[in-house]
Amino acid sequence: MSGRDHAVVTGGAGFVGSHLVDDLVADDYRVTAVDSFASGTPENVSHHADDDRFSLLQRDVRDPLPDFDSVDVIYHFASRASPTHFDSHPIEIAMTNSLGTRHVLEAAVEHDARVVVASTSEVYGDPEVHPQPESYRGNVSPRGPRAPYDESKRFAEALSMAYVRKHDVDARTVRIFNTYGPRMQLDDGRVIPNFLSQALAGDDLTVYGDGEQTRSFCYVTDLVDGIRRLADRPGLQGAVMNVGNTNEITIRELATVVRDVVDTPSEVTYEPRPTDDPDLRCPDVSTARERLDWEPKVPLRAGLAQTADHFRTRRHEIVGSTPED
Ligand SMILES: NC(=O)c1ccc[n+]([C@@H]2O[C@H](COP(=O)([O-])OP(=O)(O)OC[C@H]3O[C@@H](n4cnc5c(N)ncnc54)[C@H](O)[C@@H]3O)[C@@H](O)[C@H]2O)c1
Known part of the structure; x- marks a missing residue:
């Protein structure tokens, strides 16, 4: 050994x-x-x-x-x-x-x-x-x-x-x-795999609620x-x-960015929000900044492009929609 x-x-x-x-x-x-x-x-x-x-x-x-x-x-x-x-x-x-x-x-x-x-x-x-x-x-x-x-x-x-x-x-x-990136399961129910799967298939992107709820996505x-x-x-x-990433974005904005990155004709459709789905989510990362000298580096568009490339190779697994997380 x-x-x-x-x-x-x-x-x-x-x-x-x-x-x-x-x-x-x-x-x-x-x-x-x-x-x-x-x-x-x-x-x-x-x-x-x-x-x-x-x-x-x-x-x-x-x-x-x-x-x-x-x-x-x-x-x-x-x-x-x-x-x-x-x-x-x-x-x-x-x-x-x-x-x-x-x-x-x-x-x-x-x-x-x-x-x-x-x-x-x-x-x-x-x-x-x-x-x-x-x-x-x-x-x-x-x-x-x-x-x-x-x-x-x-x-x-x-x-x-x-x-x-x-x-x-x-x-x-x-x-x-x-957090998002390659190797997420396409059908795992989180919003980025959902949107990417739908965009790559040319299907409409499903937003739950009015899309004004926010998330912060870390590559x-x-x-x-x-x-x-x-x-x-x-x-x-x-x-x-x-x-986590402090760059907060609404789900509605995220849908727009995904459509842009994938260059799809998909539209956006709205469905009711699941129970206990939080309105806001954004980390305060000052502790990690101070104690770890850590800072996220990968911009959302670049990370989404990498993730979309990965999902393209697994297109045969593409499935539909589920809640936002
Ligand atoms: N990805 C995110 O955005 C996120 C956010 C918050 C917390 N986390 C945490 O990070 C960890 C990894 O999440 P992920 O997104 O990679 O999910 P994932 O489902 O891709 O990975 C979880 C892994 O744990 C394995 N696993 C599940 N139950 C197990 C068990 N009882 N015994 C042995 N293996 C088991 C699964 O097979 C899988 O390989 C989890 O603890 C999750 O709660 C992830």
């Missing part, structure tokens, strides 16, 4: 996890992706198949992590993240983020490993403070249809802080705001850069940081 540091990425065959795997392998880590393939796919990391620094294990984090010889850092990214899955797989999601996080933290205790827990802007719910700083405690419905995701992510944060205090685990939390390589800085900087035990 080489003397390389060993990074474990749960959810490593997913959208964000696979980009994280790319970054870690490029940095010469020995990387193990642990994934149940619930919403990810081995194809997302198949380009590492012949690299002896990389291995992929099909495993559900609701079961304890496999026995590893040593682990230096665990990136805990396993969890379905698509709003359509909040309806179809609520218990699986709740248990992945609760019991699954416990298994990750137990492995961290065993190996004295650092942990980065993937949390979400959903911990802010439908926010009454805008933009949202890390100190904002959120406005989440504990009983609504999004609760199994939102509340289990809040629990994952609470549990990781319990392990910081009780077992001195070096756990850090990243609160991820809407995946910018997110991965922030995650790696959060993991690598010393002295951040117990830290929580928003990572």
Whole structure:
């Protein structure tokens, strides 16, 4: 076995996890992706198949992590993240983020490993403070249809802080705001895959509500850069940081930009908004700026063009519409 540091990425065959795997392998880590393939796919990391620094294990984090010889850092990214899955797989999601996080933290205790827990802007719910700083405690419905995701992510944060205090685990939390890029599933229900799929097929783009709700979209390589800085900087035990793009845009404006980037004749149609869909979403990233020297770099149009290229090659999978997230 080489003397390389060993990074474990749960959810490593997913959208964000696979980009994280790319970054870690490029940095010469020995990387193990642990994934149940619930919403990810081995194809997302198949380009590492012949690299002896990389291995992929099909495993559900609701079961304890496999026995590893040593682990230096665990990136805990396993969890379905698509709003359509909040309806179809609520218990699986709740248990992945609760019991699954416990298994990750137990492995961290065993190996004295650092942990980065993937949390979400959903911990802010439908926010009454805008933009949202890390100190904002959120406005989440504990009983609504999004609760199994939102509340289990809040629990994952609470549990990781319990392990910081009780077992001195070096756990850090990243609160991820809407991120997009290649390897998103075309049918995953988030607004950018929806719009791109529809635009590439020449179908009308579906906007839920009047389209005045806002989001801030971060390109995946910018997110991965922030995650790696959060993991690598010393002295951040117990830290929580928003990572996302602050360039806020209405969904109606986004539809216009997508139509432009794809150069499609598609029109826009309007449908009712789903329950608990937040009005506003924009991160306050001053903590990441100050403590990580992090700044997102990829402009929306450039990121959308990259993502559209990726989706073009998967046109046969293109499907219809779902909610905005
Ligand atoms: N993409 C975003 O905009 C966004 C925003 C906020 C938070 N996040 C968080 O980032 C992480 C990755 O999200 P993503 O967008 O890449 O989603 P994704 O669905 O593409 O990736 C999640 C991965 O986790 C795997 N997984 C799910 N449940 C599992 C389980 N029980 N055991 C093992 N593997 C399991 C899936 O198969 C998939 O490969 C998630 O924790 C998500 O909550 C993402």
